[in-house]
Amino acid sequence: MASLKDMRNRISSVKATQKITKAMQMVAAAKLRRAQDAAVNARPYAERMAAVIGNLAAGVSGDGAPKLLVGTGKDQRHLIVVAAADRGLAGGFTSSIVRAARDHINSLINQGKDVRIVCVGKKARDPLRRMFGDKVLESFDLSAHRTLTLPVAQPVADLVLDLFAAGDVDVVTLFYSRFKSVVQQIPTAQQLIPAVVTGAAKPDLGGACYEYEPSEEDILEALLPRNIAVQILGALLENMAGFYASQMSAMDNATRNAGDMIAALNLQYNRQRQAQITTELIEIISGASAL
Amino acid sequence: MAKFHFSLVSPERELYSAEVDQVDASGVEGDFGVLAGHAPFMTALKSSRVNVRDGSTIRVFQIEGGFADVTPQGFTLLAEQAVEVV
Numbered sequence: 001m002a003s004l005k006d007m008r009n010r011i012s013s014v015k016a017t018q019k020i021t022k023a024m025q026m027v028a029a030a031k032l033r034r035a036q037d038a039a040v041n042a043r044p045y046a047e048r049m050a051a052v053i054g055n056l057a058a059g060v061s062g063d064g065a066p067k068l069l070v071g072t073g074k075d076q077r078h079l080i081v082v083a084a085a086d087r088g089l090a091g092g093f094t095s096s097i098v099r100a101a102r103d104h105i106n107s108l109i110n111q112g113k114d115v116r117i118v119c120v121g122k123k124a125r126d127p128l129r130r131m132f133g134d135k136v137l138e139s140f141d142l143s144a145h146r147t148l149t150l151p152v153a154q155p156v157a158d159l160v161l162d163l164f165a166a167g168d169v170d171v172v173t174l175f176y177s178r179f180k181s182v183v184q185q186i187p188t189a190q191q192l193i194p195a196v197v198t199g200a201a202k203p204d205l206g207g208a209c210y211e212y213e214p215s216e217e218d219i220l221e222a223l224l225p226r227n228i229a230v231q232i233l234g235a236l237l238e239n240m241a242g243f244y245a246s247q248m249s250a251m252d253n254a255t256r257n258a259g260d261m262i263a264a265l266n267l268q269y270n271r272q273r274q275a276q277i278t279t280e281l282i283e284i285i286s287g288a289s290a291l
Numbered sequence: 292m293a294k295f296h297f298s299l300v301s302p303e304r305e306l307y308s309a310e311v312d313q314v315d316a317s318g319v320e321g322d323f324g325v326l327a328g329h330a331p332f333m334t335a336l337k338s339s340r341v342n343v344r345d346g347s348t349i350r351v352f353q354i355e356g357g358f359a360d361v362t363p364q365g366f367t368l369l370a371e372q373a374v375e376v377v
Contacts, residue, residue, distance in 0.1 A: 041304035211332035213320045
């Protein structure tokens with residue numbers, strides 16, 4: 001049985017831990033609000049860009065179409081970009097993304113495809129290295145950037161585009177966690193190359209046809225690489241919001257657990273103290289009655 | 292005068308989204324102004340100023356590259372960077 005002094009130490013250390021988790025929870029809550037705004041504000045651009053590409057894609061077809069849009073016509077070599085957090089202590093945030101990516105990668109490998117992996121964020125790197133070893137090409141550490149802007153996402157996009165331009169990959173898929181709400185982040189796979197044209201319903205032009213300056217192909221040629229960077233940035237922003245939401249609830253749980261533990265330890269401490277007092281009393285009384 | 296819907300978005304946020312009378316911008320192949328009922332067209336944009344007129348108020352934005360997409364539904368300007376010039 002631990003001595004009373006040991007128990008006092010134990011209780012005070014749990015109390016200190018609780019203070020830390022409580023502080024982390026509040027910091028995460030404050031950062032969450034900003035990250036959430038950033039993620040929501042970035043959505044219109046990505047949506048509009050997807051719509052514009054949809055309009056363009058409806059007009060471009062056949063051999064002249066850019067490779068980024070139609071793909072290489074093969075489905076053999078896959079590049080998986082896994083975007084996760086740079087820091088831990090956020091519950092199952094990173095592991096849920098890694099799990100989704102792992103299942104996808106394993107199913108590709110079982111189909112006999114070549115898979116290569118690029119990690120964004122420190123926390124995804126280690127588990128993926130452990131599972132897939134040399135398949136991990138490159139890993140980006142974005143923890144130095146305080147705010148996420150397009151120039152932050154650009155190096156990732158450049159790497160993807162270089163690999164694609166060099167003919168090393170056919171299909172590129174991005175894994176991230178979509179921020180649905182504070183309690184719900186959904187690991188999501190998004191295909192970057194070939195571009196997924198959503199809602200390719202041709203806009204109603206009222207019988208007129210589109211004019212392009214410069215040509216259709218030139219615009220697409222410039223727009224598609226940009227779209228990749230924008231999609232990666234969008235994913236990073238969603239991740240950031242999801243990370244803080246996840247950290248906030250993880251720290252909330254930790255604070256509550258610490259509270260429960262303190263209550264249990266206090267109860268035990270008081271019982272033991274009571275037992276000790278009782279023993280001392282018995283000793284005194286029996287000593288007195290022996291006289 | 293007839294109005295049309297104009298939205299100016301940058302990767303970080305949407306800067307402007309409302310009904311306007313006229314928008315002037317600079318494409319890579321020349322400056323242009325858009326009024327309601329403009330023929331659909333799309334162009335890459337130079338780094339330049341964009342004037343947005345709604346009634347008697349004019350707001351000016353500085354953009355760094357981007358794309359303009361004019362459809363009968365409205366005008367969408369995707370800027371790589373944009374700030375409002377006060």
